[in-house]
Amino acid sequence: MTKATELITDSFDFHAIQPFLIPSGQSLQQPLHRHPDTVELLLVLEGTVQCTSEGKPTKAPSGTAMTIQAGRWHKQWYPALEQQSGYRLSFAEALPLALPPVFPIEDPKGLESLLVRLYQETTQPKDDSTQMTHYLIGLIFRLLSRSLYSDNFSAYPNFEKTVREIEHYIEENYPITLTLDSIADRFALDKYQLARLFKEYSGISPLQYIISCRLDAAKQLLATTDTSVNSIAATVGYKSDTQFQAAFKKASGLTPRHYRLAHQRKVKF
Numbered sequence: 001m002t003k004a005t006e007l008i009t010d011s012f013d014f015h016a017i018q019p020f021l022i023p024s025g026q027s028l029q030q031p032l033h034r035h036p037d038t039v040e041l042l043l044v045l046e047g048t049v050q051c052t053s054e055g056k057p058t059k060a061p062s063g064t065a066m067t068i069q070a071g072r073w074h075k076q077w078y079p080a081l082e083q084q085s086g087y088r089l090s091f092a093e094a095l096p097l098a099l100p101p102v103f104p105i106e107d108p109k110g111l112e113s114l115l116v117r118l119y120q121e122t123t124q125p126k127d128d129s130t131q132m133t134h135y136l137i138g139l140i141f142r143l144l145s146r147s148l149y150s151d152n153f154s155a156y157p158n159f160e161k162t163v164r165e166i167e168h169y170i171e172e173n174y175p176i177t178l179t180l181d182s183i184a185d186r187f188a189l190d191k192y193q194l195a196r197l198f199k200e201y202s203g204i205s206p207l208q209y210i211i212s213c214r215l216d217a218a219k220q221l222l223a224t225t226d227t228s229v230n231s232i233a234a235t236v237g238y239k240s241d242t243q244f245q246a247a248f249k250k251a252s253g254l255t256p257r258h259y260r261l262a263h264q265r266k267v268k269f
């Protein structure tokens with residue numbers, strides 16, 4: 001075992017590893033519970049595990065990991081639509097990495113091989129397996145660390161489809177107050193991964209997409225109606241006329257009034 005691996009494993013205690021396999025057509029729901037002194041790390045290899053933690057829904061599809069901090073009240077649900085499989089690891093409260101609630105795994109197959117070996121080692125006599133267990137845990141956390149800081153977000157399964165669904169939701173709801181938290185809650189995602197992956201697939205942040213939808217609608221109303229600028233600002237979701245004017249000019253290079261003069265088509269809805 002190398003010195004670097006000793007450093008990463010000596011700073012926390014590994015408690016247990018438990019594989020889970022729930023065949024397609026069967027479901028499992030764990031009741032509301034908590035582990036006061038234990039961090040739970042759920043590594044999902046197949047299916048989609050759903051969880052409500054502290055009242056906030058999240059989901060972990062295949063190829064992702066879910067972290068539940070010590071003392072957090074939570075309940076989990078394994079739907080029957082597809083086979084669910086993976087591993088549940090538990091640790092003492094201190095971990096060597098600050099892990100988000102859900103994050104993609106860069107190399108699921110490589111991680112799976114390490115988990116299989118770790119589980120095998122835990123069935124051996126303790127004196128024979130302790131050193132190898134520490135070594136494998138070190139490798140697992142190095143792989144998770146690489147996943148966290150990798151720029152290859154395409155490892156997150158089906159996220160392009162989810163981004164399109166989020167875009168559709170924003171396009172239909174841009175006038176209301178939308179925040180990263182509210183969108184993440186609606187789609188049962190971690191807000192940090194949502195922000196990073198949305199930008200990876202769309203090229204802009206969710207907030208920028210909300211603004212673009214509002215301003216596109218404002219341009220349409222300015223060009224096709226005689227509605228006052230103040231009313232248009234409120235209609236597209238701006239509480240402040242000043243904020244709307246500034247955002248519009250920044251995006252188009254024109255004030256709303258000058259845009260209307262240049263584009264008015266005298267078409268009424």
